[in-house]
Amino acid sequence: MEFKSLGSLALHMAAQEVALLASLRAGLEKCAVKVEATAKGEIGHYQSGIGPFPAWADLADSTEERKAKMGYPADSPLLATGDMRDSITHTTHILEAVIGSKDPKMVYHEFGTAKMPARPVMGPAVLRNKEYIRRVLGAATVTGLFGGAVIHASLGYDVRA
Template sequence: MKELDGFLAAALQFAALEVTLHKRLADGLENVAESIAQTAKDEIGFYQPAVGPFQDWAPLAESTEEDKARKGFPLEAPLLRTGEFRDTWEHEISGFEAVVGSKDKRAPWFEFGTVNMPPRPVLGPAVIHNERTIRRILGRAAVTGITEGTAIHSVMGYDRQI
């Protein structure tokens, strides 16, 4: 416990806490966005089960598999031909906002499906798969930012490091 000597010391302490909290939360948000983007990349090429409100990925059409075989692409690997789509997943952070996604023009077609193709959602499931990680990272960032790294009893589920 830190003892404060007067109002000026208290004001300075609170200002320092605000800076620390913002830094910890920004770092935590970066880690969360990176984790979601990586999970999205990892889903490409593998049939995904249903999760949350998202249905499982339907098998590829026989004609699609035949076309992939003719062209030498991996079979039974949905959304994966060259790896280009997988490699477009990225994240950007601005203040306390994170954007995770793909700039590939086909991403919305894959995510939501088309008249001729069932949806194979990537982003929504990636967020759901990271729910515990998101809570842990941002919770820890908030607690350590507020407490300036002071030890919190382990029963609370937080440690001193972010």
Template sequence: MKEIEGLLNAAVTFASMEIAVHKRLTEGLEKVAEHIVQTAKDEIGFYQPAIGPFQDWAELAESTEADKARKGFPSEAPLLRTGEFRDTWEHETQGFEAVIGSKDKRALWFEFGTVNMPPRPVLGPAVVHNEHKIRKILGRAAVRGITEGVAIHKSLGYHRSI
């Protein structure tokens, strides 16, 4: 009988921890996605230095700067004309998955470049910039989930250790 109580105790402990960890990690992933989107938005309009595997942004072509000036857009502000492209960055999370990006068809061209345009990556560097924050947020979420799971287990009246 004691072995069954021990197994039941362990099962309840692990189930409580799994539920709490899942909840906290999904909340953490939402925060991570929000940080990455904000960083991506903040990069637009400013020349970005090299980071991680991503090269620094090349200067805009003189013809591009001339066109922007003629149309009244800010100069020396790569990927920024009206702010519309910047404002298209968004995220969606579901469970342990996050989709981060822009529905603007030009985002792919900007991120990887084209035959006529050098890459000016936004998403990749935004992730690299947030690497420390991502680890911190998800690490804290996991620890919080584990401790909450143990607390739930104890509140159910199971006090024996496994």
């Protein structure tokens, strides 16, 4: 590319930045949707350990008995009514994604208590999607960097001006 002035170079660089950010935001949204779905899918099924997160311990017999009396499904850790699972959501803002739950019980399950073992959901959901995240954000970066010129031209700017 040739630029006839510093102004045209600056305009080109600004368009590249916008294209990169737009592409990364779209990629981050895809990743957040995937991690949210994975986290929701972990609830109700015993999970193996991954990274620093332990495998889920079996539910205590007393817990299973209490769940049965209330009509909740048997042998389904963290799943009773489905409200906690359904409370898992995500938001993205610029280049930040937050995936979590506003259900106060989630923190006790994620980290455990003195009387209850940890059954982490959020951390493992991220790790289970590590390669997906790497691929999607990598592709978004390349698209943003190299697709920026295409976006720039589609807006009607002549990069040689």
